[in-house]
Amino acid sequence: MNLKDLQNLTGKVALVTGGAGYLGTSICETLAELGATVLIASRSEEKPKLLAQRLKAEYGADTGTYAVDITNIDSVKALTSKIEAEYGRLDILVNNAWSGNKNTFESISYEDWKYDIDVCLNGVFNCTKEIKPLLTKSDDPVIVNIASMYGHIAPDYRMYDGKRYANPPSYGAAKAGVIQLTKYLASFLSEEGIRVNALSPGAFPFKSTQGENAAFIQRLSDKAILGRIGDPDDLKGAVALLCSQASRFMTGQNICVDGGWAVW
Template sequence: MKRLQELFNLKGKTAFVTGGAGYLGKAICETLAELGANLVIASRDETKCKDYARVITENFGVKAIGIGMDITSIDSIKAALSQIENEFGSIDILVNDAWSGNKNTFESISYEDWQYDINVCLNGVFYTIKETTPYLIKSKGVILNIASMYGHVSPDYRLYDGAKLANPPSYGAAKAGVIQLTKYLSSFLTEHSIRVNAISPGPFPFPQTGVDNPEFIQKLSDKNIVGRVGTPDDLKGAVALLCTDASKYMTGQNICVDGGWAVW
């Protein structure tokens, strides 16, 4: 029987994290680095990824690199994977966390914004998984998709004051697709011993939102069972579980890290 220290050990593994230099992505990368994994941090902002990769190496002593990659471009993904193969030789963990989009209500969203959001939030996840799967087949690896509470529950329109704060319909639709894609792939990739799971974060507003609109943060906190919004550290336990052998008997699952948001 393995001890917990062995089950949560990622030494010698390589993790590929899209959006890894973002608000929640940094906590994901820190978790994997703390457990011993080498890191590839990727996004369209190559400079930001490289800067954070240096921070990871300095703080955790693992090898980390930052690369520029656009998840909506298959050619860009292929180029990034070629670089990863040259640097590390293999990929053991894929975390899909990259996201960008505009705030919108149903009334304000344009067709262009809808198409952009679906392309980034859903198509980009599919493209990245599709291109990375041959590497994960070799390593019998793990895929972790970052979904959202709004992939399985609806936003409460009363919380939002206009388009500036609203959660767009495209976001929830895409994240619901990510949750279903997770379940689908858990079935169809199991023959390759690849496990696929998801995390659905609850309210994790950017710190600047609390500065600009403390009333909104209070609304989110009052609605939630635990009485507060999430901070990046709140994700680390679920990430550690789903990216290690501690969850070796789990696949196709969506863990809600939402402070109980979806319970009522």
């Protein structure tokens, strides 16, 4: 097969949780451009609809939109039932959804810790557990879990300005769990032909942060070997690789898209 054929997702059905978010939007754009039917799941109902309209206009993509709370098993079950009724199977699951509060170790509450772990780690487990039967109906099932560079390295405390821009201890702990869960799933789901890989971005600060704290952004940029922060479009190549047959002999891997941050 040539490279174009390996990356062709025409006829594939892909679900992206948190698909209308900062990183999720670029993930959905990638899948749409490669020909997949893109199912956008989010806590919001309006943002996925707006993104779906744009994907249709720009890429001619077929889309579906769903409201889901990945921390609620019944909500995930309802999402799975809808996808099964409408499409009969799922070929690609991208566990991308995230939310949480900025916190230092001193400021984080027990409630914030539990919430962050519930969304970032338990949400990945919930979606994979419930949606896996749909993946087994695919000829080439793939799971991609969005982790983080902070799942395998620690934040440098000197870079952060108090609570407002801090990286909470719950975030890295959850993302480390996602990386290990990815390896576990790659092993135990291989019998059913499901490939499972992780993608670890960093640093990808929100546009609002970029506008508010230029000095902080400069410190992030200086930390990366490539001398800049990440842009969501920087993920597109890795997403195309991991979601397609271009990675057909890869499973259990964690691909870092971090500008070389973790090298030193």
